[in-house]
Amino acid sequence: MISSLRGTVLAVAGTTAVIEVGGVGLSVQITPQHALALRVGAEARLRTALIVREDDLSLFGFTDADELTVFDALRGVTGVGPKSAMGVLAAMNPGQIAQAIATDDDGAFRKVSGIGPKTAKLIILSLAGKLAIAPAVGRTAAATGSVSDSVLAALVGLGWNERAAVAAVEEAVAGATEAERGAVPALLRLALTRLGPAQPQPAAGGAGRE
Template structure:
């Protein structure tokens, strides 16, 4: 089992990161939000799950062990394969998944592409009692500047102007709860939701 990978990020193509380890480039499937937090040429560490099938070996990578643990739990649900599990993690943070399960909110999972009503209910039933959400803290400390800067730079890289990126990052931070405030992927998800598909990008205006 390959439980983690550390090396130089050679390339990013969509949600597939190629990481060089000992002269070998390993293709690792990651979520879009995770991809936005990575930079080609930098050293990265991802926690991984190796999925072995008769005709395929696939590596799935995660920013932290919480995401990896939730991925493994999701794969244990009947009807949820690795790609569907990644789809859930692309749409929801581990805390959001835990809260949805604990509140028996299967509709949260039905919003994920590829997850139908029956599978959504199975996720809630199968994961009940297995996840603990971090309670929001009203006095939570502000995130480190580097976290905010990473979110802003990622948004600028996607085409939004600096002012829009900064506003969206600040809004995401203010609405984030608990560990989300220190998670670049979680804040990016919130910021992109705040900006919406109709936002006017600087690149598109030029």
């Protein structure tokens, strides 16, 4: 069982990272926000879960022990596979997931692609009182700041000028739900919606994106 790895980031694309460990490149499935935090050429350390099937070996990576704990707990719920569990972690951090379970908020899980009403309710029923992670009470502001910074960096990287990107992120945060404020993909979608169909502006002295 591969429970963790440390090595050089060779590539990051979408939700897949390739980490070189001892001369071997390992493909690891990660969340979009985790992907934004990795840099090619830099060292990364991940908690991991190896999922073994008859025709496939899949390695999933996490930033800390709490994410791995939530991933394993979600996979224990009927109808929730590894991809759906990663989808939940992409939408909410471990504290927010614990909070949703503690407050019987199955709506937070229904927003995740691939999680229907029955499965969302089953997650609540199956994990109530069993997830040893502190709910995200009192941590919203700090989490939002970190997520906002990541979204801003992503927008600038896509070619939007910083002033427009900052305004869009501020508007997105103001109109987002608590779960959306804590998830980079959700907040990024809201910010892009506010930027509208206009094309990103080229940086001064540089070429614009197609």
